[in-house]
Amino acid sequence: MDINNILITSGAIGGVGLTCGTALALAAKFLAVKEDPRVEAMDEILPGANCGGCGFAGCADYAKAVVLDGAAINLCAPGGNEVLELIAEAMGQEASAEEKRVAVVMCAGDSEKAPRKHLYNGVADCTAAAAVAGGDKLCKYGCLGYGSCARVCPSGAIEFKNGVAIVHPDLCISCSACVRACPRNLIKMVPVSKTIHVVCSSKDKGPIVKKACQVGCIGCRMCLKLAGDAFEMEGFLALRNYDIPVENELIVEKCPGKCIVKCGASEAPSPEATEPTPSEPSTEPAEATTEGQT
Amino acid sequence: MAEQDTTKYIVSTNPHAHSGDSVQRIMLDVIIALIPATLLSFHFFGWHAVRLVTACVVGCVGIEVICRKLMGRDLGITDLSAVVTGLLLAFNLPPSLPCGMALVGCVFAIAIAKQLFGGIGYNPFNPALIGRVALLISFPVAMTKWHAPLNTARWAALNWVDGTTTATPLGAVKTAISMGQPSPVAWGNTSMLNYMLGNMSGCIGEVSALALIVGGLYLLYRRCISWHIPVAYIGTVAAFAAILRILQPDANMPVLFHLLSGGLMLGAIFMATDMVTSPLTKKGMLVFGIGCGLLTMVIRRWGGYPEGVSFAIILMNAITPLINRATRPRVFGRKSVRA
Amino acid sequence: MKATKAKFKFDGGIHPAYHKELARDRAIETMPIPALLRVSMSQHLGAPAKPLVKKGDTVKRGQCIGEAAGFISAAVHAPTSGTIKEVGTAPTAMGTSAAFIAIEPDGEDAWIEGLEGIADWQNADTKALIAKVAAAGIAGMGGAGFPTNVKLSPPPDKPIDTLILNGAECEPYLTADHRLMVEHAEQIWTGCQIVRKVLGAKHVHIAIEDNKPEAIAAMEQAMEGADDDASISILKTEYPQGAEKQQIYATTGREVPSGGLPMDVGCVVENVGTTLAVWDAVVNGKPLTERVTTVTGMPVSEPKNVLGRIGIPYSDLLDFCGGLKADVAKIISGGPMMGLAQPGLDATTTKTTSGLLFLAPQETQTFRSMPCIACGRCVGACPMYLVPAELSQMLEAEDYEAAEELNVLDCIECGCCAFACPAHRPLVQHMKQGKSKVMLKRRQAQKK
Incomplete structure (x- = not known):
């Protein structure tokens, strides 16, 4: 082989490489996008879950908003207090610690307890099912069970048991994505230590609820009588007032609609929820003690 | 709906009428349309055509089943698309190709060209053609060894007599x-x-x-x-x-x-x-x-x-x-x- | 009158099995008033009517019990005389709850006094005629329920030169409009002339599909001696010939612009039932209190075209037709292509209930979310020239921006794509969801 060929080839390739490299180097110098180093640092602090719970497009977007636009620093739910403190430190602001909130599905009407009114045939998605003849559940407030919440959950914390969604509190990262996904607005963010909930969202009158579900709130006000201000009424539906602890846990057994439940007791609860605090009498159930803390 | 609840009615969005066509029916029609050519291939290439068609159809269906099981999806072979792919792949092979090589083609056609992309509907390339081209590149000699059609009298000949190869x-x-x-x-x-x-x-x-x-x-x-x-x-x-x-x-x-x-x-x-x-x-x-x-x-x-x-x-x-x-x-x- | 024999057609469309023979030759039967009527306050497109009566009131037939609330709204009248049993909410055929007025008939069926028509409508003032239509609470009886008085008052910058009378009835099974044309052709033609006068439209096309020769003959007879600008346009039998935009294109060659209304191309389309109601309102002064509904389907003992009051529970309607003789898998309010599937027979008839259809299990096809095999049949079937295959895949992936760019909002939800889809994909549901998501996004963007 002619030595010239080799020289020409290597020269040409080397030349192309050199030209491109120079062009890239120049481009990097002149076209560089200046990013605020504080934004980068903030992005490092954030957990990178990109869950959208803060209302921004992702962690980087929120980082930019906090640093440049003065957005509230306490919007990152998955990060919890740890991240909040770091953000506060970086921004020179006061951090006000808040208890972690987890998602709870306010419906317990599974396929055995809440009958369906028709056989839905179509896209397996709650929003889609709800738009066809008002949803296939007889109860027009209940969980449809087509998994829209589970599909948006970034941490896989939502499971379906017998056609009704259940959130595992220890897996929940508090992003609220499921709250936005549920077409029936059944999911609420609740302080993690609170374990007694009214798992019904039906605003219908008692007789209608009874026909539609075995575990529905019939508006009897029993919980208000037994546990006082820990519950409040909205029309025919009892709501849990999470600011006030439930003193009398008997209500869980006594609720005629069987829709007041204590969660975390049967499943693996998060450690904060079960550990009795030393200051409280140890004879009391774990739930009540943590209720008392806030 | 799998549920058989006679007291409840089916509710869906419109339309409530359908042409009655299905993917399965389309595939069945393609299979029917391929029958004349299949029979003629049996006539011209005898046992070797029977052998290749069987190997490719069984191979494609089998590999589809294995892939779907591995992916944890429902089998979906009732849509008959794997049968069509098998037939078409066989049609694209020279008569003397060993069955083992045909099976390699099936793997390329079904596992790589179809199921890796997500199964029926998601494959960007015609699976049977990918199978053929993969074989053509992998086994260039075997894939370009051609034979003149057999005489009908020698229909059952199990081996090619030397010297019958032709372009x-x-x-x-x-x-x-x-x-x-x-x-x-x-x-x-x-x-x-x-x-x-x-x-x-x-x-x-x-x-x-x-x-x-x-x-x-x-x-x-x-x-x-x-x-x-x-x-x-x-x-x-x-x-x-x-x-x-x-x-x-x-x-x-x-x-x-x-x-x-x-x-x-x-x-x-x-x-x-x-x-x-x-x-x-x-x-x-x-x-x-x-x-x-x-x-x-x-x-x-x-x-x-x-x-x-x-x-x-x-x-x-x-x-x-x-x-x-x-x-x-x-x-x-x-x-x-x-x- | 100029007879048109050409076969008009749009592009796209499908040929479903029509099954019109079930009720086509059954003369319209008047149904006795049932024990209870539940009259919905939202029987039309637009704002629901505002109830004017309360529990215990007695009403006469034709008395206004719900007043139009807003510009696009329609009044609701008592379908018979009787006592108001309840003013509350009840399920509608849409599957949602809406305001209802329940009336217990007193059996006398007495009309309210003071209803007077305009006998000499030819020389009457246009405004007076429109007022009559508005007072009668007429809404498009083809299915959409657009308030007719609104349609009759186009803005001055949109002159109307063509009135199209929609007698296509392209939905399979339904025969109500067909029977109306056969039995009430003259009244329909009179109603049509009233509408024509109000609009000042030069041309009138009576659009009828060629599978209704009897209706064509009846209308031809009724139009004897009409001027040369009025003609019958015989449409090729194809679904959806009755869709407004497709019908305008088939009869006049004009394309309603995307997002626009027929009046943008100088057209107004009225259903034959609506024009009959206009005739009744203008000539006799009677408000809209009844309509013809086709009760049909293989499992129905005696399929019929029923003239019934508005507010009849579906269960009573079925009983009038002899009940069921076979198993039912699906109940549909309306026709099989665009009708609404019902969870039961609780809903009641409205001004837009053109049919009540029962489908047996063996006729019922279910949707399956199987992958698209890109056969392109939906593309050939779409009368709006969309690409449903691509759109549905975008919408499945929740890519609403891409779907918006590919004009998902132009979808008329006619169901041709899903009818033709061999993979049985719920294409219309994808479109509906996509449309509502895109609309929501636009509304939110407007707020900002």
């Missing part, structure tokens, strides 16, 4: 032309009739243009395919061949020879019309067919291979999404295609 008509003519020799094949009516019937060497399913056209007419009647792709494809090849023949009569083959002697009919009627990998709109189908025709002729005339149908269709498959994008119809009441 395909396309290959033989191309070699002769490139070497400046006179064509080894006569252009007379008798040989054209033989090509029409399939009495020539080639892949087991591609040889009989007549059987393939009969199958194609059945598909047209059943509305499984529209005329656009086959007509555009065959028409383009014919026009291209005619121009070449007029410009250089010595260096090119006659039009009818181009149409009948290779895999064009199989490709134009059954492979290019594969729904998943061909365009959605009628306009797109015409573009697709013309593109296939041009590429086929470019490969046949100037390419390294004597036949270019498989590569042409695969290349056009690759730009099907682009064709779809470019041929979107103008929406009713709008002036332009886009919002």
